[in-house]
Amino acid sequence: xxxxxxxxxxxxxxxxxxxxxxxxxxxxxxxxxxxxxxxxxxxxxxxxxxxxxxxxxxxxxxxxxxxxxxxxxxxxxx
Amino acid sequence: xxxxxxxxxxxxxxxxxxxxxxxxxxxxxxxxxxxxxxxxxxxxxxxxxxxxxxxxxxxxxxxxxxxxxxxxxxxxxxxxxxxxxxxxxxxxxxxxxxxxxxxxxxxxxxxxxxxxxxxxxxxxxxxxxxxxxxxxxxxxxxxxxxxxxxxxxxxxxxxxxxxxxxxxxxxxxxxxxxxxxxxxxxxxxxxxxxxxxxxxxxxxxxxxxxxxxxxxxxxxxxxxxxxxxxxxxxxxxxxxxxxxxxxxxxxxxxxxxxxxxxxxxxxxxxxxxxxxxxxxxxxxxxxxxxxxxxxxxxxxxxxxxxxxxxxxxxxxxxxxxxxxxxxxxxxxxxxxxxxxxxxxxxxxxxxxxxxxxxxxxxxxxxxxxxxxxxxxxxxxxxxxxxxxxxxxxxxxxxxxxxxxxxxxxxxxxxxxxxxxxxxxxxxxxxxxxxxxxxxxxxxxxxxxxxxxxxxxxxxxxxxxxxxxxxxxxxxxxxxxxxxxxxxxxxxxxxxxxxxxxx
Numbered sequence: 128x129x130x131x132x133x134x135x136x137x138x139x140x141x142x143x144x145x146x147x148x149x150x151x152x153x154x155x156x157x158x159x160x161x162x163x164x165x166x167x168x169x170x171x172x173x174x175x176x177x178x179x180x181x182x183x184x185x186x187x188x189x190x191x192x193x194x195x196x197x198x199x200x201x202x203x204x205x
Numbered sequence: 206x207x208x209x210x211x212x213x214x215x216x217x218x219x220x221x222x223x224x225x226x227x228x229x230x231x232x233x234x235x236x237x238x239x240x241x242x243x244x245x246x247x248x249x250x251x252x253x254x255x256x257x258x259x260x261x262x263x264x265x266x267x268x269x270x271x272x273x274x275x276x277x278x279x280x281x282x283x284x285x286x287x288x289x290x291x292x293x294x295x296x297x298x299x300x301x302x303x304x305x306x307x308x309x310x311x312x313x314x315x316x317x318x319x320x321x322x323x324x325x326x327x328x329x330x331x332x333x334x335x336x337x338x339x340x341x342x343x344x345x346x347x348x349x350x351x352x353x354x355x356x357x358x359x360x361x362x363x364x365x366x367x368x369x370x371x372x373x374x375x376x377x378x379x380x381x382x383x384x385x386x387x388x389x390x391x392x393x394x395x396x397x398x399x400x401x402x403x404x405x406x407x408x409x410x411x412x413x414x415x416x417x418x419x420x421x422x423x424x425x426x427x428x429x430x431x432x433x434x435x436x437x438x439x440x441x442x443x444x445x446x447x448x449x450x451x452x453x454x455x456x457x458x459x460x461x462x463x464x465x466x467x468x469x470x471x472x473x474x475x476x477x478x479x480x481x482x483x484x485x486x487x488x489x490x491x492x493x494x495x496x497x498x499x500x501x502x503x504x505x506x507x508x509x510x511x512x513x514x515x516x517x518x519x520x521x522x523x524x525x526x527x528x529x530x531x532x533x534x535x536x537x538x539x540x541x542x543x544x545x546x547x548x549x550x551x552x553x554x555x556x557x558x559x560x561x562x563x564x565x566x567x568x569x570x571x572x573x574x575x576x577x578x579x580x581x582x583x584x585x586x587x588x589x590x591x592x593x594x595x596x597x598x599x600x601x602x603x604x605x606x607x608x609x610x611x612x613x614x615x616x617x618x619x620x621x622x623x624x625x626x627x628x629x630x631x632x633x634x635x636x637x638x639x640x641x642x643x644x645x646x647x648x649x650x651x652x653x654x655x656x657x658x659x660x661x662x663x664x665x666x667x668x669x670x671x672x673x674x675x676x677x678x679x680x681x682x683x684x685x686x687x688x689x690x691x692x693x694x695x696x697x698x699x700x701x702x703x704x705x706x707x
């Protein structure tokens with residue numbers, strides 16, 4: 128496994144664990160005076176996921192697959 | 206009547222826009238089915254996001270937040286941001302490479318090739334169709350309910366058309382809404398195929414995202430701003446702690462993460478992956494999908510939470526968004542625009558699935574089993590005929606099942622697709638996966654899914670062992686069957702493996 132893919136896999140597992148945020152379960156505080164903390168955390172989580180995938184597509188892109196895909200034009204297409 | 210005129214204008218505009226793609230139509234079956242593999246990054250993002258969101262996006266998210274509270278976003282949206290993108294990256298890009306190399310168009314073609322089994326296609330096809338039908342029903346029933354809410358009685362006053370529709374007290378009955386929605390979608394899918402569907406999806410996705418934000422802004426203004434809006438909401442809905450119907454258990458929250466895996470086996474997404482223009486087309490979808498989810502879901506979940514302070518607790522969850530707009534905003538133009546947005550979210554899911562089923566039936570059942578040579582015209586005729594049949598079946602079923610809770614049905618449909626993902630993961634990444642393992646995996650998944658589905662009373666909300674979502678168990682059953690049976694049977698030939706592994 129390439130180092131970038133290994134790092135991406137580890138970060139993915141960490142993000143999956145962080146999704147559980149048990150520490151926010153009964154926290155009714157408001158962020159910016161209108162966002163319940165449980166919602167603010169997960170909205171931030173969505174943005175973090177986007178940044179994570181941006182980094183994955185930058186550093187762990189499977190360019191070998193693109194080369195392999197171009198290798199044959201055998202077609203069963205209709 | 207203003208909202209009705211706006212909705213009709215929207216449907217007309219949609220048809221003109223989608224049919225505008227016809228000037229690029231090359232008249233071949235390849236163009237009809239896969240737009241000649243020309244769908245670029247932005248349209249791919251809009252198509253994938255639009256088809257994934259269904260009626261759940263605006264109506265379901267608001268209703269679920271009204272029921273469960275703040276946990277709805279973590280349960281259904283943020284997990285999807287991580288898992289959907291993972292499926293696009295891990296499954297989608299690899300499938301694109303295989304589709305490009307071998308010319309596959311449909312999911313069944315891929316699995317038949319990978320497991321060297323024609324019979325496997327005949328096993329998988331009916332399962333996929335049966336799972337897609339509830340997905341289609343969510344849309345048509347959701348549209349019917351939305352229009353009934355919009356035009357139905359408000360308090361003691363009858364609905365908009367009391368003389369025309371006495372049986373529904375003046376509301377537009379579901380048979381009319383269903384017929385209009387099905388005919389509009391059928392119209393552009395029939396005429397323009399996958400390119401028209403992609404154009405329509407792009408347009409509709411932009412519309413429903415914009416209308417969600419519009420509804421959010423208008424409602425928050427009427428409640429006195431963002432701060433006062435949240436202050437009048439029920440305190441029980443600001444946390445995930447279970448109290449009454451609100452909240453969610455930690456086990457359910459954890460095992461719900463299996464549901465977003467469903468995108469890994471949706472036939473219409475499979476087709477997008479197999480036929481995208483290039484691997485790079487996926488980059489935007491992978492990165493922007495979690496952001497698009499946040500743009501739609503954060504406002505809708507907030508509206509659902511605010512509604513707990515406005516509506517009685519026994520309000521129908523599916524009607525929460527329409528009621529909040531109707532009670533607070535009242536402006537008929539806004540009501541019309543937001544309703545058009547809801548219909549856009551619904552139709553953007555229907556078109557790709559109708560088209561995909563037509564493509565699969567034509568390629569995997571008719572052409573695959575036939576020694577006859579078909580012309581391009583004949584192939585498109587068969588596909589269009591099957592699409593008309595599926596639309597008619599969906600329409601009839603939507604009338605029969607109109608009173609069912611469509612969102613509970615949706616979770617069962619997503620669970621079925623999600624539980625099938627061990628099959629695609631093994632097919633793509635495990636050289637040792639065998640035909641027998643594939644059969645065992647599908648049978649174990651379908652069998653366990655059906656048992657839980659029956660235990661739920663055929664479509665109700667259901668968890669097992671103190672809150673575990675059935676999908677987690679079905680997924681494990683499929684994975685264990687795939688691994689166990691593959692290891693116990695003869696490995697696939699070296700030539701076969703070489704075709705599918707770089």
